[in-house]
Amino acid sequence: MSTHRASGSGSGGFRAVGQKPPVPYQRGAAGEPVSAGPATTVGEQAARAGWASAPRPSPAHTPPRGQRLPTRGDGRALTVLRIVAYVLTSLASLLFIALVVYGYLLVQDAVNSFPRIFPPGG
Numbered sequence: 001m002s003t004h005r006a007s008g009s010g011s012g013g014f015r016a017v018g019q020k021p022p023v024p025y026q027r028g029a030a031g032e033p034v035s036a037g038p039a040t041t042v043g044e045q046a047a048r049a050g051w052a053s054a055p056r057p058s059p060a061h062t063p064p065r066g067q068r069l070p071t072r073g074d075g076r077a078l079t080v081l082r083i084v085a086y087v088l089t090s091l092a093s094l095l096f097i098a099l100v101v102y103g104y105l106l107v108q109d110a111v112n113s114f115p116r117i118f119p120p121g122g
Contacts, residue, residue, distance in 0.1 A: 111118040
């Protein structure tokens with residue numbers, strides 16, 4: 001699909017060839033009541049056209065039905081889990097470093113054991 005620069009557009013965006021330019025909505029005067037004249041927002045225009053707002057889902061901080069929020073007694077269990085996760089992550093990091101060092105030592109031993117395969121300085 002070819003696009004070109006939208007000429008005369010305040011947004012500076014692109015639009016497809018043959019696409020109509022966006023129609024700006026009209027704002028009412030500062031002292032003018034909302035019921036008089038054209039709708040001032042897209043939501044008001046939609047309401048006047050017969051569109052209803054969609055039901056909103058529950059807020060993110062509320063648990064789904066059938067579940068409960070953690071109580072005060074859960075603090076110790078979460079703290080223990082956090083400590084266990086920290087210790088296991090630290091051990092995994094130390095194991096990785098130890099394996100890298102061990103691999104380096106194995107390669108150096110192979111270089112020293114087989115000078116014909118690994119010539120010095122190369």
